[in-house]
Amino acid sequence: MQKGFPLTKPQREMQCFDFCMGEAEKVFGPKDNGIPFVGFWHYPQSESNAKPRIYHYTKPFGCGIWLTYLAQQYEVNMVFQISHEVVHLLSPIGREHTSTLEEGMATWFSWEMQRKHGQKIHIPASNYTDAGKLVKSLMKHAPDIIKQLRSKTGVKIGEISAQHLLDENPTIYPNLAQKLAQPFQY
Template sequence: MMPSILLVKTATNAWENTRAQTDLSCPASMSNQLLITEMTPDGWSWTLATRCSDILHKLELEYGPRDRAYTFVGVDFHGERPHIWYPGNRQHVAIRLSMSALDDIPRAFYQLAHECVHLLSPSVEHHASVLEEGLATLFAETYALRAYNQHFSPSINGYARAASDVRELLGFHPDAISALRRVEPAFYKMDAGTFAQAGLVRAPIELRERLLTRFID
């Protein structure tokens, strides 16, 4: 039996008006493409591993280094709600994608991009803030659009509102996320003082307060 685990973070698939698969069957060709790479005229084809590498590289370049106290151990698929989780409660963190993504590669990488944002500062028992979930939503939308020219958008208002708040913040301070994380790398530890120390004074107080509240979908 697997050691006790703690499930945290909310799901990307909950945003979408698509019912997840509930059985374990899937087209082999699609699932293989997530795991088996092939040589193409443009180089090796993308897999979960290489997409993770690409996404994490982009995240760290733009928003600062992730918390390396946690070891990222991989990706699996189950159920309807993507999330990160902590196998064995031993500073390991994994990403779980929905079964609906197993036969939908763009959706898989869209969900992956969202969950990779949570790898920047895994929080275990702490809930994500509006800032963190809004950033994850916005980053995933942008990544899927650039990588596959497909537009995914939240169907649940909480994610849409959170992304809108982050867009508003970035309108005042385009480098807001990296500035905040230079002061406090963990999203769940940020407070009003973090915004002040980061110099994000042009953003309205009401917006800053919303971004720091606990995310509820």
């Protein structure tokens, strides 16, 4: 990220977003066109239990990212939350819940971005950590599988099935493919 002149919080968020989206596209393939990113919204401090998330808007049409109060206060939280949510913006499916694969990709990718920024790794709730570890295993074995699948089939990340994974790379353990394709347990 930019060094030198101080940036405002909105500028820092957009700089982080642009960097993370570029990195996510290198790893997982380009963002689907059609649903634009429309900006950031912030939960107030009083909503301390709020979780960062993607929100689908009709006016303006597009997807926005809701960030927690902690992301407004601490760089490590901002990087973790934006990098996590960027993965969901690659191919939004327009519903609240998704697969273990997509949540795992978002968690694994956020760990990678924190490493690149020299930050201490944020450890989320165990269900996210477990999903991130499954994706870490997948990425070690087949680092380009998501990018290849999306390019060849046009499938949305949240709709990738075990069969998609096995057809693309038959050497993946079937048990791993099944776990990744399951709905994520929030």
